[in-house]
Amino acid sequence: DIQMTQSPSTLSASLGDRVTITCRASQSISSWLAWYQQRPGEAPKLLIYKASRLESGVPSRFSGSGSGAEFTLTISRLQPDDFATYYCQQYDTYPSTFGQGTKLEIK
Amino acid sequence: EVQLVESGGGLVQPGGSLRLSCAVSEFSFSSYAMAWVRQAPGKGLVWVSTITSAGGSTYFADSVKGRFTISRDNSKNTLYLQMNSLTADDTAVYYCARSGKGTGPFDFRGQGTLVTVSS
Numbered sequence: 001d002i003q004m005t006q007s008p009s010t011l012s013a014s015l016g017d018r019v020t021i022t023c024r025a026s027q028s029i030s031s032w033l034a035w036y037q038q039r040p041g042e043a044p045k046l047l048i049y050k051a052s053r054l055e056s057g058v059p060s061r062f063s064g065s066g067s068g069a070e071f072t073l074t075i076s077r078l079q080p081d082d083f084a085t086y087y088c089q090q091y092d093t094y095p096s097t098f099g100q101g102t103k104l105e106i107k
Numbered sequence: 108e109v110q111l112v113e114s115g116g117g118l119v120q121p122g123g124s125l126r127l128s129c130a131v132s133e134f135s136f137s138s139y140a141m142a143w144v145r146q147a148p149g150k151g152l153v154w155v156s157t158i159t160s161a162g163g164s165t166y167f168a169d170s171v172k173g174r175f176t177i178s179r180d181n182s183k184n185t186l187y188l189q190m191n192s193l194t195a196d197d198t199a200v201y202y203c204a205r206s207g208k209g210t211g212p213f214d215f216r217g218q219g220t221l222v223t224v225s226s
Contacts, residue, residue, distance in 0.1 A: 034212035036152070043202055043219055044144075044152060049212040087152055091211025094166050096154040 002026050002090050006099035012107040018076045021102045023088035025069040032092035035064055035073045038101075039084045047086075048073065075104075109133050109216050111203050116220030123193050127220055129186040129203030137161070137181040140209040143188050145199035146219070155201070156188065157209050166209070170196070193224045 003026040013019045023033065031051040036044040046055045048064035051071055061076045075082055083106050088099040115127040129141070143155040156177040157166045165177050176189040186203050200221050204213035 032208075032211070036213075036215075038152075043215040043217060044213070046212055046214055089152070089211055089213070091206075091208055094157070094210055095168050096157075096210045098152045098154070101151045 001095055002029060002093065002097050004088055004090055004097050004099040006086075006088055006102050008102060009100065010103045010105060012105045013078055014107045015078055015080065017078045018074065019078060019104065020075075021073045021086055021088075021104075023066075023071045023073070023099050025071075025090055028068045029090045029092035031067050032090060033064070033066065033071050034089045034091060035062075036087045036089065037082075037084050038087065039081075044087065078104075109205075109214070111205070111215070111217040113201060113203050113217045113220040116201065116222045118223045118225065119193055120226050121194055121224055123224070124189070124191045125193065125222060127188040127190065127201055127203075127222070129188075129217065131184050131186070131203075131205070134205070136179075136184040139205040139207065141177075141179060141186045142204050142206050142209075142211075142213055143177065143186075143201055144204055144213060144215070145197075145201045145222075147196075147199040150199075153199075157206065158186070159209060190222070193222075195224050198222060198224045 033051045035048040038044040052064045086102045110132045142157040158177045174192045178187045200219040202219040204215045
């Protein structure tokens with residue numbers, strides 16, 4: 001199975017900050033990488049797919065980059081709704097696997 | 108607006124069975140692969156199973172293979188997950204999701220249904 005490792009596990013930031021979360025795959029997954037946001041008590045929400053494509057309706061302050069085995073999610077100008085947990089997911093092959101999550105907290 | 112509504116969760120004893128349903132609306136159900144993803148309390152997301160758009164192929168995580176069955180009724184716009192031989196490790200919120208590629212990405216629209224396995 002492909003292992004997905006996110007860093008950091010927890011990230012403290014302030015409103016208006018720019019933050020970056022990294023996701024590494026244990027082998028190349030081309031660009032088959034998605035990012036999700038999950039707020040407490042809610043279902044995950046798809047933010048980015050195919051490494052860099054923004055899902056419809058997602059604010060442009062979210063961006064994704066990378067290919068192969070290393071990927072990043074960047075959030076520019078943090079807003080109150082952005083404080084949540086973020087997951088990456090590889091969907092290159094079965095079993096699809098998720099990273100362990102990055103909790104974005106208010107500093 | 109696309110809707111996915113999960114149901115069927117509840118409290119079940121170890122070794123018991125449960126059938127989850129996911130009723131969908133406002134999109135062409137038969138055009139999408141569908142998946143189940145679960146999340147144990149306080150833990151991360153784990154893919155459980157996927158079924159292709161016509162139901163011809165199914166895929167399972169090793170942890171549920173042989174115990175869970177995924178199916179769909181395209182005439183009823185409904186996805187199912189039959190869960191047998193449940194253990195405490197199966198305790199989780201179960202989300203259904205639509206998927207373009209089967210493996211992902213996953214479009215979650217429901218609130219999930221909680222399955223608790225306990226005596």
